[in-house]
Amino acid sequence: xxxxxxxxxxxxxxLRGDVHAIDGVTFSLEDGEIMGLVGESGCGKSTLGxxxxxxxxxxRHVGGTVELDGRGVPIADDDAMVPLRYHEVxxxxxxxxxxxxxxxxxxxxxxxxxxxxGVRPADKADELRRRLELVGLEPDVLRRFPIExxxxxKQRVVMVLSTLLDPSLxxxxxxxxxxxxxxxxxxxxxxxxxxxxxxxxxMVFVTHDVSLVYQIADTIMVMYAGHVAEKxxxxxxxxxxxxxxxxxxxxxxxxxxxxxxxxxxGIPGTPPGLLDPPTGCRFRARCPMAxxxxxxxxxxxxxxxxHWSACWKTGGE
Amino acid sequence: MLELSHVHKVYRVGAFxxxxxxxxxxxxxxxxxxxxxxxIGESGSGKSTLGxxxxxxxRPTSGRITFEGTxxxxxxGFRAEKEYHRRVQGVFQDxxxxxxxxxxxxxxxxMIRTSYFPEVSDADWRDRVVSxxxxxxxxxxxxxxxxxxxxxxxxxxxxxxxxxxxxxIRMLVADEVISMLDAxxxxxxxxxLADLKERGLGILFVTHDLSLGTYVSDTTVILHKGxxxxxxxxxxxxxxxxxxxxxxxxxxxxxxxxxWAEVDAELAAREPEPVRLPTLVEGEDSAPMVExxxxxxxGADQG
Ligand SMILES: Nc1ncnc2c1ncn2[C@@H]1O[C@H](COP(=O)(O)OP(=O)(O)OP(=O)(O)O)[C@@H](O)[C@H]1O
Ligand SMILES: Nc1ncnc2c1ncn2[C@@H]1O[C@H](COP(=O)(O)OP(=O)(O)O)[C@@H](O)[C@H]1O
Ligand code: SF4
Ligand SMILES: [Mg+2]
Ligand SMILES: [Mg+2]
Numbered sequence: 019x020x021x022x023x024x025x026x027x028x029x030x031x032x033l034r035g036d037v038h039a040i041d042g043v044t045f046s047l048e049d050g051e052i053m054g055l056v057g058e059s060g061c062g063k064s065t066l067g068x069x070x071x072x073x074x075x076x077x078r079h080v081g082g083t084v085e086l087d088g089r090g091v092p093i094a095d096d097d098a099m100v101p102l103r104y105h106e107v108x109x110x111x112x113x114x115x116x117x118x119x120x121x122x123x124x125x126x127x128x129x130x131x132x133x134x135x136g137v138r139p140a141d142k143a144d145e146l147r148r149r150l151e152l153v154g155l156e157p158d159v160l161r162r163f164p165i166e167x168x169x170x171x172k173q174r175v176v177m178v179l180s181t182l183l184d185p186s187l188x189x190x191x192x193x194x195x196x197x198x199x200x201x202x203x204x205x206x207x208x209x210x211x212x213x214x215x216x217x218x219x220x221m222v223f224v225t226h227d228v229s230l231v232y233q234i235a236d237t238i239m240v241m242y243a244g245h246v247a248e249k250x251x252x253x254x255x256x257x258x259x260x261x262x263x264x265x266x267x268x269x270x271x272x273x274x275x276x277x278x279x280x281x282x283x284g285i286p287g288t289p290p291g292l293l294d295p296p297t298g299c300r301f302r303a304r305c306p307m308a309x310x311x312x313x314x315x316x317x318x319x320x321x322x323x324x325h326w327s328a329c330w331k332t333g334g335e
Numbered sequence: 336m337l338e339l340s341h342v343h344k345v346y347r348v349g350a351f352x353x354x355x356x357x358x359x360x361x362x363x364x365x366x367x368x369x370x371x372x373x374x375i376g377e378s379g380s381g382k383s384t385l386g387x388x389x390x391x392x393x394r395p396t397s398g399r400i401t402f403e404g405t406x407x408x409x410x411x412g413f414r415a416e417k418e419y420h421r422r423v424q425g426v427f428q429d430x431x432x433x434x435x436x437x438x439x440x441x442x443x444x445x446m447i448r449t450s451y452f453p454e455v456s457d458a459d460w461r462d463r464v465v466s467x468x469x470x471x472x473x474x475x476x477x478x479x480x481x482x483x484x485x486x487x488x489x490x491x492x493x494x495x496x497x498x499x500x501x502x503x504i505r506m507l508v509a510d511e512v513i514s515m516l517d518a519x520x521x522x523x524x525x526x527x528l529a530d531l532k533e534r535g536l537g538i539l540f541v542t543h544d545l546s547l548g549t550y551v552s553d554t555t556v557i558l559h560k561g562x563x564x565x566x567x568x569x570x571x572x573x574x575x576x577x578x579x580x581x582x583x584x585x586x587x588x589x590x591x592x593x594x595w596a597e598v599d600a601e602l603a604a605r606e607p608e609p610v611r612l613p614t615l616v617e618g619e620d621s622a623p624m625v626e627x628x629x630x631x632x633x634g635a636d637q638g
Pocket of ligand 1: 032037039057058060065487490
């Protein structure tokens, strides 16, 4: 029973009104679970990740609760969140590797970070080396500067750094998206290894790439415009998707290397703006199955053990 | 329209530029009007360096790049360069580094107008902006008055593409432009590239998405350590990769319904027809190629 997120609402305050980026999101993660989080650009994946660790000045916790290992996570209280960061919850942000301070040696950066978390770097030195080795990095990287490392190396440094204190939950936001396929594979496999060795208890792996998530995740959650469309075991999401959005998302994917000359069918239309989102099912304007009832928001219901879907047509009986 | 022949790039690195880093080695390739050439390879293989040389952002150490018959190293001076960039544009990876964080999206696009289209009327410009944003599926009302940090990664990347579309270009260098996009947006961008291609644009498409990215591409070039490992019609390279490096790379592409372990097993079970790969000559910097099928070439094995 590691993470419970219940009806979470987090909005961005802007001059033109609230952006409803997370608008009633509910899901749970079990111990050891790697959940892939997928969905179209702008649907709120990164916002969900950030919400679980640090709300920036424009973000506002509008409602809902987060519980980790049986304790409430005070996401709106920045001070109360401090002791949890890195110790309980860690986030590898999107573009983390470009965010490393280019002129600070890796080793020094890690030491500073540990001290800031009240941990003596010397106590972690051996473990640090062990884990660098595990992801295929020489201890020598500690003496190097981020600009001297390749994207894949930086990403591995960030991974080791974020999990050094064995957090219960790791949120990895698009950590492999900027990597070439072979580096992507080894980074993704290292993340699984981290879970297997208990460096992290559970993980949210944010990506736009369903095929990648299929390789490493136990479950997949599909978001659409600030809502959860569907969550279930990776296999059933991929082979028997229930939600029309998931179905369309998957059928849009061509085979590897296919150059049939035919145009790929994306999903026609665009997701609704989140500044003033429509009521009811947010997929309604693009959904070929939409009917009257869809003007009301469909509840997220469990249609098979561990498989949840929010759709009037395919979710219920 | 674009031709590279025996292009090399060696960077000076380290203190006082004393060290040397070979980034591109003896690359030759052509992009014809209406052709998409994808450049594939792991990080550091020289893809971006090639793209930058084509855009004139850095000069080859040796070799020739010609665009529509002109050797681009002869393009000098502000006006000539500006004219070149009216026709050849690049869109880069890492959208955050491409935007000035204190400029709103609107301003970023207006800069194009100031330098290239000062004669265009306000209303006409507005229409062009709206249509280029719509082409990349961005909602103008939603993005124009936002700062870079207020947009999601994918939204920024599309904004960059929209910016390039405002110019009437003939050749596009797209450097990992889809890496942060979800599949559906990715498909939109790919279809967009297909449209551009139909309009006769030549596209040099740097990507590491080997499942979706290559679907628009006519020719695939696999780079390894700066040199071409394999190159040929995309279909051939994917169905029958002849270079051991290409096979390794292709086996890492995540596939739906097939796990990496399954793909590994298949690969091990199916040994391809052996090819004799060319070898690199000690002390020389050329990278010879061998033709293994029509228009299908393999280069040396660099481990
Ligand atoms: N600081 C901000 N102020 C206002 N709106 C914001 C801000 N940050 C994000 N948004 C908006 O919130 C929505 C969700 O953004 P988020 O970054 O969570 O998307 P995402 O699903 O991670 O997308 P991507 O796949 O492109 O990274 C988007 O519509 C985005 O424009
Ligand atoms: N400005 C530069 N100075 C020195 N070395 C560079 C520079 N740009 C790239 N390199 C080096 O050249 C090689 C190729 O880099 P790049 O073209 O960026 O590869 P890719 O885009 O395929 O990842 C790498 O080893 C990289 O570190
Ligand atoms: S609730 Fe209605 S609109 Fe929404 S996905 Fe289901 S059928 Fe489509
Ligand atoms: Mg994101
Ligand atoms: Mg690059």
